[in-house]
Amino acid sequence: MLRPISRWFRWLPGLILFLPLAARTLESPPAIRANPISQRIVIDGRLDEAAWNTGVSIPSLTQQEPSPGVATPFDGTRVTILTDGERLYVGVVCPDPAPERVAIHTLQRDAEQEGDDSIALVFDTFGDHRTGYLFRVNAGGARQDGLISGKDGVSLDWDGIWEARTRRDASGWTAEILISVRSLRFGRGLDGWGFNVERTVARERLTLRWASASLDSGLADLQRAGTLSGLARLRQGLGLSVAPYALGRIDETSRTGVRQDGDLGLDLSYNLTPSLGAVVTVNTDFAETEVDSRQVNLTRFPLFFPEKRPFFLEGSNLFEFGSELAPDLIPFYSRRIGLAEGRAIPIDLGAKVLGRQDRWGFAFLGVETGSDGREARAHPLLAARTTFDVDDHLRLGALGTRGTPSGAGDNTFGGLDALWQTSSFRGDKNLTLAAWAARSTGDRPSGRTHGDRSRDDTGWGVRAFYPNDLWDLSFSLDSYGEALDPALGFLPRPGTRKWAWGTAYQPRPSAEGPFGWVRQFFFELFVTRVDRLGGATESWRVFTAPWNVETKSGEHLEANWAPQFERLSEPFEIASGVVIPPGDYRFDRYRVEAQSASSRPWRVGSTVWFGDFFGGRLTQWESFVYRTFGAGTLRVELDAENDFGSLPQGDFVQRLLQAKTFYSFSPDLLASAFVQYDSESRDLGLNARLHWTFQPGRDLFVVWNRNWKRALSESDRFTRESDRLVVKLRWSQLW
DSSP: OOGGGGGGGTTHHHHHHHHHHHBOOOOOOOEEEOEEOOSOOOOSSOOOSGGGGSSOEEOOOEEEESSTTOOOTTTTOEEEEEEOSSEEEEEEEEEOSOGGGOOOOOOSTTOOOTTSOEEEEEEETTSSSSOEEEEEEETTOOEEEEEEEETTEEETTOOOOEEEEEEEETTEEEEEEEEEGGGSOOOTTOOOEEEEEEEEEGGGTEEEESSOOOTTOOTTOGGGOEEEEOOTTOOOTTOEEEEEEEEEEEEEETTTEEEEEEEEEEEEEEEEETTEEEEEEESOOOTTSOOOOOOOOOSSSOOOOOOOOHHHHTTGGGGOOSSSOTTTOBSOOGGGTTEETTEEOOEEEEEEEEEEETTEEEEEEEEEEOOOSSSOOOEEEEEEEEEEESSSSEEEEEEEEEOOTTSOSOEEEEEEEEEEEEEEETTTEEEEEEEEEEEEEESOOTTOOOGGGGGOOEEEEEEEEEEOSSEEEEEEEEEEOTTOOOTTSBOSOOSEEEEEEEEEEOOOOOTTSTTTTEEEEOEEEEEEEEEETTSOEEEEEEEEEEEEEEETTSOEEEEEEEEEEEEESSOEEEETTEEEOSEEEEEEEEEEEEEOOTTSSEEEEEEEEEEEETTEEEEEEEEEEEEEETTTTEEEEEEEEEEEEEETTEEEEEEEEEEEEEEEEETTEEEEEEEEEETTTTEEEEEEEEEEEEETTEEEEEEEEEEEEEOSSTTSOEEEEEEEEEEEEEEOEEO
8 A cells, every 4th residue: 555655665684784883782770679569559649658668779879960970969859669479569768958949839630740849750561672651640639640652652631540758847758659550551460660760859950860861862762761660460459340321411502402311321441461451432521621721723624633632532642653742744634533623522332442461552442433423424434553662772663543533535644754762872872764665545634625736635744853962863755645534533735745854062061150040042043934745846945043141040032033935826815804815925023022030939931923914014922920829729720821913814813711720629629710812702700620639540520511602793792602511420440
């Protein structure tokens, strides 16, 4: 199927032989053993059980940033790992000479913790140095977890079953963590997992780490992780998880009045092997899923929104294809399932098989959608991904999808990819090389019939990245056929060939020099060019950062110049009633940006883009104000975007206003409200949620959604359009 583009893979045999010569072996990674115990640990943050004082511990972490290896007042951070065969216990002692200055800005699950004092753990449970789990807890006990799919690929949307409690005292703070191994997938009989631990001291912008205290190393770089042994006898029990749910719902609209109904559903998981699991969902419902944050679209291409639904998030890292293709191409984009042209389509049944077996990785998803009573009809949707690890650096893979979101028409997409990564290039530098090729078959997408180009249903690409602290270099070349159609994916610009290369020089000035107040400079130059497959240039952009600094205290100051070219082959309606005609447009855009440090209770920032735009002028002003009260108990976030356009075809104003409030009674009981309004849709929406995790894996949700509509006249009031109240109980049981 991929024969027309197979020539792009002819270099693979030679590459397989040559590249290992460029990857030298790093120093032996550190190792620690999980101490076996027979007693149960009470998770209260106290570390007062006798087991915490026996066995082997990590006695201290090493400074990783800003000065690798240099002693700090926070040395002596002690980490102990225990296991009873079914659970992992991690105890961390974090000494602090000024504990009253410990930064806590949230108690919310999976919230941003960039400005918080925290402890993070990563586990490479398959020993493949590529995929794994991330667990983070801040000094207030807020949890964050996610899936690792590569050095720069961490998704925080996955939720595992685990507990964490913290306690602060006059000497610092402690964390006590329990992770149920039944909620993880891991290699059968594998005694040693990749493991690393990192501590962040927010006010000092200081990072301490156990393994690989190098500025070129990220925590998600599992090739540089240490080893956690003593895990060969971990037990997953029967490997069975049952998670039923029940919900009640009240809907009210101006057209239909009040309607009440309820629903039942079930998620069933079974581990076929300790490393390979199957999941079945029946009558799936996503009533508790957070609403999307709206975006202003001033381009002629569709916007990208991340997946948030729990069923599709588990194992989503196993479907990753290529290397950093998103958002230009996502061959499998799970948000296509259950949605068609903005309409919700019921999901009657879903099944997944996820995991690894030796060097092979597997991910299969099958979904049976129902009819929405309109155009969408009941039909199956399939996606499958398999990978093979040739060695520690080279991974080969294949991905395929079948079906269309609405069930109308036929579509099949298939692709091959190769990814080679090392953390030991030229000693200890990062280097990534990748290639991909794909083809789709089935019904031709409507509107893509430019002569013979409509037959081009293939795509291919090559990429190279050198992402390191001082120099960050990148190059990519990707081609997307006019008829390439991943119907269950995301491809905003078919029929184009995109070139992109960039360089960033990122020095860290001496503390004694005139720039001693600067933590790091970022001098950037990134060039992109998009050509039509016929050869004509469709767009190009040069992004420069002659001034981009982060201060030692955490402020960010930046100024940019970005010349740009766009060729429109058809009219483009940028705002209601403002239509830009076809033609060539060359313009210059400028940006200034300033943000305060994330470790402070008050955080403010503003970004202004201004300059020429399609023969006129455009000013885009984005600003935010965040405030934290009571060590993360109450957090208020205000965001605003105001865009003012003045074009020959007319003037326009686009506004997006958002307000979020979070009140945490504890890390397990959170009330939140999210209000947003955009002038394009004239829709004002409220999403209010109460989320109570009364036991790990057992949750109660109360969700209230209300929408108002504003008439065209700015003086008119908002009219209520709809209300929805949902109460949902989800109960997970592991055996």
